[in-house]
Amino acid sequence: MRGLDILTEFSMKAGEKLEPKNIKIDDTTLRDGEQTAGVVFANEEKIHIAKMLDRIGVHQIEAGIPTMGGDEKEAIKAISALNLNCSILGWNRAVVSDINDSVECGVDAAAVSISASDIHIEHKLRKSREWVLESVRTAVDYAKKFNLYVSVNAEDASRADMEFLLQFARTSKEVGADRLRYCDTLGILDPFETFMRVRTIIDIIGIDIEMHTHNDFGMAIANAIAGIKAGATYVNTTINGLGERAGNASFEELVMALKYLEGVDLGIDTHLFRDLSEYIATASGRFIPAWKPVVGANLFVYESEIRASTVMKEPKTFELFRPEDVGLERKIIIGKNSGVNTLIQKLKGLGFKIAQKEAEELSESIREKALAFKRALFDSEIVEAYNSYMKGKSNSVKVSSKSGRDK
Amino acid sequence: MAKEKSSEKKVTGEQKSVNIIDTTLRNGEQAAGVVFSKHEKIRIAKMLDEIGIPEIEIGTPTLGPLEREIIKEIVSSKPSAKLFTYCEAFPENIAFAVDCGVKDVIINISTSDLHIKVKYGKTRTWVLNQLRETTSEARRNNLNFIVSAEDATRTDLEFLLKVLSVAEKKGAARFRICDTVSRLDPFRTFLLLNTIINTTNFTIEVYNHNDFGMATANAMAAIRAGAKSLVTSVNGIGEGTGNAALEEIVMALKYLEDIDLGVNTAKFREISEYVAKASARAIPVWKAIIGTNVFAHESGIHADGVLKNPRNYEVFEPGEVGLTRQLVVGKHSGSHTIIHKFKEFGIDLTTNEANDILSMTRAMAIDLKRPLFEKELMYIYNEYLEKKKTKEEEEAEV
Numbered sequence: 001m002r003g004l005d006i007l008t009e010f011s012m013k014a015g016e017k018l019e020p021k022n023i024k025i026d027d028t029t030l031r032d033g034e035q036t037a038g039v040v041f042a043n044e045e046k047i048h049i050a051k052m053l054d055r056i057g058v059h060q061i062e063a064g065i066p067t068m069g070g071d072e073k074e075a076i077k078a079i080s081a082l083n084l085n086c087s088i089l090g091w092n093r094a095v096v097s098d099i100n101d102s103v104e105c106g107v108d109a110a111a112v113s114i115s116a117s118d119i120h121i122e123h124k125l126r127k128s129r130e131w132v133l134e135s136v137r138t139a140v141d142y143a144k145k146f147n148l149y150v151s152v153n154a155e156d157a158s159r160a161d162m163e164f165l166l167q168f169a170r171t172s173k174e175v176g177a178d179r180l181r182y183c184d185t186l187g188i189l190d191p192f193e194t195f196m197r198v199r200t201i202i203d204i205i206g207i208d209i210e211m212h213t214h215n216d217f218g219m220a221i222a223n224a225i226a227g228i229k230a231g232a233t234y235v236n237t238t239i240n241g242l243g244e245r246a247g248n249a250s251f252e253e254l255v256m257a258l259k260y261l262e263g264v265d266l267g268i269d270t271h272l273f274r275d276l277s278e279y280i281a282t283a284s285g286r287f288i289p290a291w292k293p294v295v296g297a298n299l300f301v302y303e304s305e306i307r308a309s310t311v312m313k314e315p316k317t318f319e320l321f322r323p324e325d326v327g328l329e330r331k332i333i334i335g336k337n338s339g340v341n342t343l344i345q346k347l348k349g350l351g352f353k354i355a356q357k358e359a360e361e362l363s364e365s366i367r368e369k370a371l372a373f374k375r376a377l378f379d380s381e382i383v384e385a386y387n388s389y390m391k392g393k394s395n396s397v398k399v400s401s402k403s404g405r406d407k
Numbered sequence: 408m409a410k411e412k413s414s415e416k417k418v419t420g421e422q423k424s425v426n427i428i429d430t431t432l433r434n435g436e437q438a439a440g441v442v443f444s445k446h447e448k449i450r451i452a453k454m455l456d457e458i459g460i461p462e463i464e465i466g467t468p469t470l471g472p473l474e475r476e477i478i479k480e481i482v483s484s485k486p487s488a489k490l491f492t493y494c495e496a497f498p499e500n501i502a503f504a505v506d507c508g509v510k511d512v513i514i515n516i517s518t519s520d521l522h523i524k525v526k527y528g529k530t531r532t533w534v535l536n537q538l539r540e541t542t543s544e545a546r547r548n549n550l551n552f553i554v555s556a557e558d559a560t561r562t563d564l565e566f567l568l569k570v571l572s573v574a575e576k577k578g579a580a581r582f583r584i585c586d587t588v589s590r591l592d593p594f595r596t597f598l599l600l601n602t603i604i605n606t607t608n609f610t611i612e613v614y615n616h617n618d619f620g621m622a623t624a625n626a627m628a629a630i631r632a633g634a635k636s637l638v639t640s641v642n643g644i645g646e647g648t649g650n651a652a653l654e655e656i657v658m659a660l661k662y663l664e665d666i667d668l669g670v671n672t673a674k675f676r677e678i679s680e681y682v683a684k685a686s687a688r689a690i691p692v693w694k695a696i697i698g699t700n701v702f703a704h705e706s707g708i709h710a711d712g713v714l715k716n717p718r719n720y721e722v723f724e725p726g727e728v729g730l731t732r733q734l735v736v737g738k739h740s741g742s743h744t745i746i747h748k749f750k751e752f753g754i755d756l757t758t759n760e761a762n763d764i765l766s767m768t769r770a771m772a773i774d775l776k777r778p779l780f781e782k783e784l785m786y787i788y789n790e791y792l793e794k795k796k797t798k799e800e801e802e803a804e805v
C-alpha cells in the first residue's frame with residue numbers, strides 16, 4: 001500500500017479536467033464478451049449487435065478473432081462489409097498468420113496480443129522476454145504493411161515488471177503501433193495503482209493507451225476511469241460487462257460514470273441502453289440483474305417509505321440521472337417497507353381515497369401480506385386489500401351501531 | 408496537504424484493522440420487492456455471525472409490530488456479533504429500539520441541503536437540533552449509537568463537519584458517511600475522507616452504493632484514506648443498485664490491501680446462495696468473487712494457461728470462496744483443453760485426434776449456441792471413431 005501523500009497527489013492530479021473528444025470507446029462485446037465461458041452469438045446476432053453499437057455511437061468495434069476461421073471469420077467479414085461509421089478491429093496473437101486472416105476479413109484495425117508478465121511468459125508461452133519483443137516487432141511491422149491501425153495488447157500487464165513493460169511499450173511505438181492496450185487481465189489493480197502505472201507509461205514512452213479492465217474484485221469501472229484520468233484515450237468495454245470470469249468494464253456504466261461523475265459526455269445515445277442490454281442479455285443467455293447499475297429494471301423502483309415519498313417530491317434527491325435517460329421508467333411499489341404516505345399516494349393513483357388513520361391500519365395489514373407472500377404486492381392485491389379493509393370497517397360500524405341499539 | 412515522505416513507510420508498516428458492519432438484513436431487505444421471512448432473517452444473522460462478521464444491522468423497529476417481533480427473535484438468538492437497529496433521527500423512534508432489546512442503534516439524518524429541503528421541509532439548524540435531541544434520548548436509554556449522515560457526499564463540507572462534531576460531542580461511537588447517490592469516484596472518496604479524518608480525527612465509517620459500479624473501489628479508497636469501518640451486504644443486495652458486496656470487500660481487503668479480517672471465506676458461496684434464494688434474486692454466474700463462472704475457463708488461451716498453472720489466470724484458489732474450477736468445452740476451446748478433458752474420461756488423444764475432435768466440437772457449440780455437456784463430448788468421440796473406422800475400411804477396400 002502506498003503512502004497517504006502519494007495517494008493525495010494522485011487524487012489531486014486525477015481531478016484535472018478531461019477532454020471528451022480525446023476519449024474513445026472500443027467495444028469488445030463481440031470478442032471478449034463472446035469469449036466468456038458458455039456464451040456463443042449466432043452470426044446474425046453479431047451483425048445486429050455491430051449495427052446497434054455503431055448507431056449508439058461507439059468509436060471502434062472489436063469484432064472477433066479472424067484466425068479462429070469458420071463462422072467466426074464469416075461474421076467478421078460481414079461486419080467489415082457493412083461499412084459502418086466506426087472502426088472495425090480484429091483480434092490477433094502476435095503471429096503473422098493471424099494477421100493474414102485479419103487482412104482477409106477486411107478490418108481496418110488489428111489488435112496484436114501477447115503476454116507481458118513473466119509469469120505468463122514462463123508458464124503459458126514458455127518463452128523469453130526477448131522472444132516476446134521480437135514477436136511484437138515482427139507482427140506489428142507486418143500489420144503496418146497493410147496500413148492497419150495497430151493496437152498492441154500487453155496481456156497481463158498488471159503483473160508485468162514495469163521496466164519490461166516500458167521496454168514493451170517502447171518497442172511497440174518504435175515499430176509503428178498506434179496504441180498500447182493495458183490489460184489488467186486478472187482484475188487485480190486498484191484505481192490508485194492503475195493511475196500511477198498508466199501515467200508512468202504515458203510520461204516515459206508517450207504512446208496512446210487503451211484500458212482493458214476486469215471485474216474480479218468489482219473494480220473494472222473504477223480502474224478504467226483511473227486509467228482515463230491518467231491520460232488513457234481508449235477504453236475497452238462490453239455491454240452488460242459480459243466477459244471472462246467476472247467480466248469486463250460495462251459499457252453503459254462507464255459512459256454514465258464519465259458523464260455524471262467526471263463531466264465527460266461522449267455523445268453516446270444513452271436512451272438505447274436498456275434496449276441494447278436486453279438484446280445482449282437474450283443473445284448471450286445471461287439475464288440482466290434487476291439491480292444492475294445503469295440498466296437494471298429495479299433501479300427506479302421505490303418501495304421503502306422515505307425514498308418513495310421523497311422521490312415523488314423531487315427525483316434528484318435519490319437520482320443523478322433520469323430513468324428515461326437510459327430507457328427505464330420510475331415506479332412506486334407497495335411492499336414490506338412501504339409506509340403510510342406511499343400507500344396513500346399509490347391508492348390515489350389507483351383512484352381510491354383513504355384517510356391518514358385508516359391508511360395506517362391498512363398499511364400494517366399490507367405488511368403482513370408482503371411477509372406472507374415474500375414479495376411486493378400487485379396493484380390488484382392492493383385494491384383487494386383496500387376493499388376488504390373498507391368493507392370490514394363499514395361492517396364493524398354496522399355491528400357497533402347495532403349493538404348500541406341493543407343496549 | 409503535502410506531507411513528509413516518511414508517511415509512506417508509516418502507513419505500510421501499520422497493521423490496519425477494518426470493521427465490517429453488514430446490512431443485508433436492513434438495507435438489503437429494503438431493496439424494492441425483497442422480503443425475508445422471520446426464519447430467513449434469523450438464519451442469515453447466524454451465518455454472518457458464524458463466518459466472523461463483527462457487526463450486523465438487523466432491521467428498522469419503526470416499521471411496525473411485525474418487524475419488531477422479528478428483531479426481538481434475532482436478539483434472543485444471542486449471536487456473538489454486535490446487533491444494530493436503524494432509525495431516522497426522531498427522539499420518539501428511540502423507544503422502539505429500546506423495546507426490541509438492542510443496545511446499539513444507527514441514528515440516520517440527511518445532511519445535504521436538497522434532502523433537508525425536500526425530505527424534511529426543514530433547515531440546517533433543525534437538523535442539528537434533531538440530532539442533539541435524538542442522541543440525548545439514546546443516551547438517556549443507555550444505547551450506544553452511530554450517527555449516519557445520509558447524502559453526505561452532496562453535503563456542504565463545513566456543515567457536514569458541524570454535524571460530525573455534534574455527533575462526537577454527544578458521544579457517538581463513530582460517524583457514517585453515506586454516498587447515497589454514488590456521487591463519488593475513488594479519488595474524490597480519498598480526498599473527502601482524508602480531509603475529514605485530518606480535520607477531526609473521529610472514527611469514520613463509509614456506506615457506499617453501486618450506481619456506477621464503483622462501490623467496492625470507493626470503499627477501498629476510503630480505507631486508504633483512514634476510514635475504519637465499512638458497511639456491506641451479501642451479494643451487494645440493497646436499495647437501487649445495492650451496496651458494497653461483503654464478499655468483494657473482504658477479498659479485496661485481503662488480496663489488494665493485505666488486510667486479512669480472518670473471515671471464514673470458504674462459506675461465501677453458501678451464504679450467497681442462501682441470501683439469493685431468500686431474496687429471490689439469482690446470483691449472476693459472473694458475480695465477482697462468488698459467481699460460478701469466475702473459475703470456469705473456456706477459451707483456448709485461458710484454459711490452456713490455467714491447465715499449465717492456475718496462477719496464470721487466477722488470483723486465489725476457488726476453494727477459498729467455496730467454488731470449484733471448471734473447464735468448459737465450447738466454441739473457444741483449444742486442443743489442449745480437449746486432450747485434458749478426455750484424459751479425465753480416461754482416454755488419451757493424439758494431437759491429430761484432438762484437432763479433429765476440436766473442429767467437430769466447435770461446429771456443434773455454434774449450432775447449439777452453448778458449450779457442450781460431457782456426454783455430448785463422448786457422442787462426438789464415438790462419432791469420430793466410427794468415421795475413422797469407415798474411412799479406414801474404405802481405404803482398405805481401395
